[in-house]
Amino acid sequence: MDSIVIKGGGELHGQIPIAGAKNACLTLMPATLLSDEPLTLTNAPRLSDIKTMTELLQSLGAEVTSMQGGQVLAMSSHDINNHTADYDIVRKMRASILVLGPMLARDGHAIVSLPGGCAIGARPVDLHLKALEALGAELELKDGYVHAKALGGLKGGIVDFPFVSVGATENALMAATLAKGTTVIKNAAREPEIVDLAHCLQKMGAQIDGEGTETITIQGVDRLNGATHPVVTDRIELGTYMLAPAFTGGEVELLGGRLDLVGAFVEKLEAAGVSVSETDKGLLVARKNGRVSAVDVVTEPFPGFPTDLQAQMMALLCTADGVSVLEEKIFENRFMHAPELVRMGADIEVHGGTATVTGVEKLKGAPVMATDLRASVSLILAALAAEGETVVSRVYHLDRGYERVEDKLGACGATIERVKS
Numbered sequence: 432m433d434s435i436v437i438k439g440g441g442e443l444h445g446q447i448p449i450a451g452a453k454n455a456c457l458t459l460m461p462a463t464l465l466s467d468e469p470l471t472l473t474n475a476p477r478l479s480d481i482k483t484m485t486e487l488l489q490s491l492g493a494e495v496t497s498m499q500g501g502q503v504l505a506m507s508s509h510d511i512n513n514h515t516a517d518y519d520i521v522r523k524m525r526a527s528i529l530v531l532g533p534m535l536a537r538d539g540h541a542i543v544s545l546p547g548g549c550a551i552g553a554r555p556v557d558l559h560l561k562a563l564e565a566l567g568a569e570l571e572l573k574d575g576y577v578h579a580k581a582l583g584g585l586k587g588g589i590v591d592f593p594f595v596s597v598g599a600t601e602n603a604l605m606a607a608t609l610a611k612g613t614t615v616i617k618n619a620a621r622e623p624e625i626v627d628l629a630h631c632l633q634k635m636g637a638q639i640d641g642e643g644t645e646t647i648t649i650q651g652v653d654r655l656n657g658a659t660h661p662v663v664t665d666r667i668e669l670g671t672y673m674l675a676p677a678f679t680g681g682e683v684e685l686l687g688g689r690l691d692l693v694g695a696f697v698e699k700l701e702a703a704g705v706s707v708s709e710t711d712k713g714l715l716v717a718r719k720n721g722r723v724s725a726v727d728v729v730t731e732p733f734p735g736f737p738t739d740l741q742a743q744m745m746a747l748l749c750t751a752d753g754v755s756v757l758e759e760k761i762f763e764n765r766f767m768h769a770p771e772l773v774r775m776g777a778d779i780e781v782h783g784g785t786a787t788v789t790g791v792e793k794l795k796g797a798p799v800m801a802t803d804l805r806a807s808v809s810l811i812l813a814a815l816a817a818e819g820e821t822v823v824s825r826v827y828h829l830d831r832g833y834e835r836v837e838d839k840l841g842a843c844g845a846t847i848e849r850v851k852s
């Protein structure tokens with residue numbers, strides 16, 4: 432298993448290009464199952480999760496060709512010749528559940544393994560299933576698999592979510608594009624990845640209104656055509672690298688960065704004393720004076736502060752001046768980075784969904800273990816400004832969501848290398 436070795440100290444200066452969003456690409460790829468014409472995605476990120484989704488789609492009969500080093504994915508799903516998404520692939524990646532809605536909508540049947548929980552929480556899929564039932568699907572859970580049928584085809588209906596779910600909104604949205612009649616999704620997720628999916632589906636001929644708001648209305652059509660679509664910028668990769676100069680001092684320009692993707696996060700960054708400005712090419716982040724200030728953070732669905740940036744923000748606040756309180760409202764077990772940061776000298780107390788961080792002057796390098804995707808990168812960020820050497824092990828988590836992290840940070844002056852084993 433590879434590890435990442437970082438020697439802390441030294442400001443960062445330079446530019447970092449931001450890739451297309453993992454969480455958008457993983458929902459755009461299953462959309463290929465809705466049409467027998469080709470769907471081409473440009474600006475795809477080069478990540479292990481994309482390879483896993485490629486394998487899953489290929490197992491269902493889709494052709495997926497990766498071009499330009501992985502930045503272009505040409506997909507074609509002339510026929511779905513296997514309607515079962517197997518446990519061995521689904522268990523690797525929760526986004527696999529997103530093939531359920533499209534297969535059901537196109538062919539009226541699908542069998543998909545339940546993804547199960549993961550390190551950050553139980554992560555049930557009941558809302559995905561209820562949404563599909565509201566569109567007329569009959570569902571049965573057998574031997575760990577969801578068996579779904581809609582033999583006369585899906586029918587438009589009202590999908591009223593009790594709380595916001597990104598994944599369930601995506602599954603419902605894709606399924607509704609081919610359902611007969613009108614579907615209204617209430618309390619829909621408003622994440623940029625949902626808007627990106629809706630824009631791609633619109634290019635494929637879907638009739639969708641209200642994406643980016645709480646109510647999405649879909650008028651079902653008989654078939655969808657092919658399209659070419661660029662994957663939206665990864666707001667989580669963007670936020671992660673915006674934090675790098677906040678840890679180390681210096682100035683970094685994030686190429687392709689957009690304020691509208693990271694509004695709530697930027698508010699907190701500025702409150703902590705970090706400056707953010709727009710440039711022709713993206714966003715410029717600088718921390719010119721001493722320590723950052725403590726700030727309180729509550730994670731919420733978009734447009735609130737994203738759960739996927741909570742670990743990285745906590746790492747920053749470990750050396751802030753004062754006491755910060757972070758409340759995690761999306762996932763019940765998303766503080767696994769806290770004990771690892773404590774190994775580096777942080778003062779963090781976790782009670783349920785709340786972490787209280789009392790800033791210390793400096794963290795110290797240590798051997799630490801990545802427990803999940805965002806936890807991994809929070810440890811790398813912390814290590815950039817820590818005294819001495821940090822070795823982050825189990826970085827396969829990192830490779831799910833960040834391409835070439837060592838090259839991107841190394842280009843700005845960080846002392847960071849991947850050690851293969």
Ligand SMILES: CC(=O)N[C@H]1[C@@H](OP(=O)(O)OP(=O)(O)OC[C@H]2O[C@@H](n3ccc(=O)[nH]c3=O)[C@H](O)[C@@H]2O)O[C@H](CO)[C@@H](O)[C@@H]1O
Pocket residue numbers: 454525552553554555556557558559560595596597598599622731732733737738739760761762763
């Ligand atoms: C609202 C939110 O911030 N969602 C995040 C979530 O999306 P993801 O789509 O994975 O998760 P959801 O948005 O569906 O989950 C939101 C909440 O709803 C619960 N839930 C979800 C589905 C369901 O059927 N039943 C149920 O109870 C989840 O356990 C969670 O507490 O993780 C992604 C990866 O970290 C993030 O990029 C998303 O921003």
Ligand SMILES: C=C(OP(=O)(O)O)C(=O)O
Pocket residue numbers: 454524525526549551739804805832
């Ligand atoms: C937890 C994440 O991804 P996933 O939902 O694929 O586990 C994430 O993107 O931070």
